[in-house]
Amino acid sequence: MLTSSFAYRIAMSSLLPNDQVGTDEAIKIGFLAPLSGDVSSWGLPGLNGCRLWQDWLNQAGGLLIGARRYPVEIVPFDCGYDADRAMAGARHLVQSENVKLLMMLGGDTLTKARRFLTENKVLTSTLLPSDLSPDTRYLISPSEVHPLYNVTGVDWLARNHQSVRRVALCSQKDALGLPSIATYRAAFEAAGINVVKDVLYDPDNISVADIVQPMLDTKPDLICWCTSYTPMVNEMTEYAHAQGYDGKIMSCTLDDYQRLVARTSMEFMEGTIFQFPDFDDPKLARNSTFVNKPSTFFKEYNTRYPGTWSAVSWEYVAILDIWQAAVEKVASVHPVSVMATMKQMDPVTHAFGPARWWGESVFGIDNALIGDWPVVTIQSGKARITEFVSISDWLDKHEKLFRHHMKQMGQLWQQRIENPEQMATAIFG
Numbered sequence: 268m269l270t271s272s273f274a275y276r277i278a279m280s281s282l283l284p285n286d287q288v289g290t291d292e293a294i295k296i297g298f299l300a301p302l303s304g305d306v307s308s309w310g311l312p313g314l315n316g317c318r319l320w321q322d323w324l325n326q327a328g329g330l331l332i333g334a335r336r337y338p339v340e341i342v343p344f345d346c347g348y349d350a351d352r353a354m355a356g357a358r359h360l361v362q363s364e365n366v367k368l369l370m371m372l373g374g375d376t377l378t379k380a381r382r383f384l385t386e387n388k389v390l391t392s393t394l395l396p397s398d399l400s401p402d403t404r405y406l407i408s409p410s411e412v413h414p415l416y417n418v419t420g421v422d423w424l425a426r427n428h429q430s431v432r433r434v435a436l437c438s439q440k441d442a443l444g445l446p447s448i449a450t451y452r453a454a455f456e457a458a459g460i461n462v463v464k465d466v467l468y469d470p471d472n473i474s475v476a477d478i479v480q481p482m483l484d485t486k487p488d489l490i491c492w493c494t495s496y497t498p499m500v501n502e503m504t505e506y507a508h509a510q511g512y513d514g515k516i517m518s519c520t521l522d523d524y525q526r527l528v529a530r531t532s533m534e535f536m537e538g539t540i541f542q543f544p545d546f547d548d549p550k551l552a553r554n555s556t557f558v559n560k561p562s563t564f565f566k567e568y569n570t571r572y573p574g575t576w577s578a579v580s581w582e583y584v585a586i587l588d589i590w591q592a593a594v595e596k597v598a599s600v601h602p603v604s605v606m607a608t609m610k611q612m613d614p615v616t617h618a619f620g621p622a623r624w625w626g627e628s629v630f631g632i633d634n635a636l637i638g639d640w641p642v643v644t645i646q647s648g649k650a651r652i653t654e655f656v657s658i659s660d661w662l663d664k665h666e667k668l669f670r671h672h673m674k675q676m677g678q679l680w681q682q683r684i685e686n687p688e689q690m691a692t693a694i695f696g
Contacts, residue, residue: 293340294330294600296587297366299356299376302345305470308497308522309372309394310345313579315572317341317370319564320584330591333598342366346376354379361389367600368590370583373398373408374442381406390602392586394579397446397673399630400680405602408626408635409609410585410618412658414447414494416640417519418454418665419656420540423642424489424517425458427653431489431515435482437466437503438493444470447494447519449676450669457665463487470495475502483510492518497577501527508535517541521643521650522577528648539645543578550641550652585618619655625662629670631680637662 298317300310321341329336342364344356353376360366361384369384371377373393381403384391388405396408396415424431436451438444448465455462463485468478482490490507492500500518507516508531521527521541528536544551546565568580593608594600609615615622615636622638639655662669673679 291338293338294332295340295342295364295366297356297360297364297369298341298343298583299346299353299360299369300343300372301348301376302343304347305496305498306348306372308577309520309579312572312575312577313370313372313583314341314343315575316568316580316582316584317587319568319571320587324591331595332600348372348374348376350375350379353377354383356380357383357389361387367602368392368587368605370586372579377406378442388602390590390606392583392590394582395442395446396626396630396635397442397678397683399626399632399634400684401631402684403632403634405606406634407606407609409589409615410582410636411579412635412637412640413443414450414519415635415637415658415662415669416542417447417450417493418457418661418669419640419658420517420542420642421451421454421458421460422656422661423654424515424540425460428515431460433461433463433485433487434489434491434517435464435466435485435487436462436491436493437468437478437482438495439470439499440467441470443494445676446673446678449672449678451491451493452675453665453669453672454661456672457661457668460489470499475499475506479503479506480510483507483512487514489515489517492516494519497522501530504536505530508532515540520578521645523574524645524650525648528645533648536645536648541643541650542640543650544641544643544652545576545650546581548650548652550655581618589615589617623659625659628666629673629679 298314301307302311318341321339325338329338342360344360346353346356357380360369369389369391371391371393373395377398385403391406393406393408394411394413396412399406434455436448438448452462464482466478492503504527516539518541520543546561551561569576593605597604597608610624617636617638619639622636624633625637626635627633637658639657641652642654642656643650644653
């Protein structure tokens with residue numbers, strides 16, 4: 268059983284004799300994600316966190332494989348949010364850099380690279396379990412289970428704010444937005460909350476007013492941005508504020524929420540619900556996380572990369588932690604061996620405690636880790652965890668409902684692989 272955190276293992280290694288043979292040959296890890304453009308807040312901060320992890324590990328002697336320690340090197344490639352650039356990046360990182368793990372945001376950037384990565388048995392991670400299928404045997408989602416964790420926010424809302432009966436949703440029409448709006452629909456139906464409006468929009472060709480005003484016109488108790496991109500979340504929130512909206516707000520992410528508090532008001536943002544905590548949160552100090560002292564990671568990150576903390580600043584690092592534990596147990600970086608070792612951990616500890624592999628009923632393969640996930644609210648201008656909610660418990664009750672809504676949006680693995688063009692036509696017209 269491998270449950271010790273990265274920080275704990277580093278601390279212990281510093282107390283033991285370092286008599287392993289060292290080497291200058293670096294183990295390379297690919298980072299293929301948007302480092303520029305509208306989706307960069309879900310890529311670049313993750314690279315920052317990985318560089319911090321790399322430095323910590325190398326300062327402690329490196330990756331222990333058998334009797335030798337190896338330095339690690341994070342090799343980035345900026346794909347924007349473009350499938351062709353992602354394909355070129357995958358080829359470069361695998362064929363030229365010989366990376367032993369490839370970390371991706373996923374979604375539309377994975378589409379063209381999927382077959383290449385599978386045929387070359389590249390151990391690849393995604394933040395989107397909706398990328399998974401039985402054909403992607405070496406693709407895992409061990410850190411973020413977007414958008415499944417969003418059910419926890421809705422579950423908490425229903426139990427704590429029973430006056431919320433009407434909700435308006437929106438999200439963009441892409442591989443991030445479609446499974447997100449399907450998940451929120453399932454979660455609100457399970458909670459008995461009526462969806463009075465939902466808007467699927469083209470992120471490249473619509474005004475904020477055209478999205479938000481029809482939502483506000485339905486007089487909802489709650490407006491939910493689902494998994495809209497950070498710039499859009501900011502603009503839509505400011506628009507709602509300018510129109511005098513006084514209900515509740517929910518969003519998957521709320522990166523740079525301090526900016527929104529400053530540009531609207533503390534009162535307007537109070538109680539906004541999302542899913543990603545700051546790592547100086549007191550409740551993380553009492554929870555099993557991938558770092559022994561989350562506040563230390565948060566402080567050093569913000570010192571080194573001020574103003575860039577986002578939902579993904581820690582998520583790729585959490586993947587690296589699980590990968591490192593498996594590599595050091597099996598004494599190999601061979602993708603098949605590492606993958607098998609990961610799957611044999613029982614339980615495996617993800618960012619917020621013990622988790623289990625899941626996904627066959629919806630994604631066709633049990634390559635997603637699910638466990639507890641935090642529900643975060645804005646309290647007096649600061650993000651604070653209100654509760655950890657079990658994704659597993661929600662699925663035990665509502666998995667069929669989740670599957671139903673994913674099917675309606677064409678997001679089951681059979682639909683995405685067998686007839687993607689027909690499903691896109693059915694959804695978008």
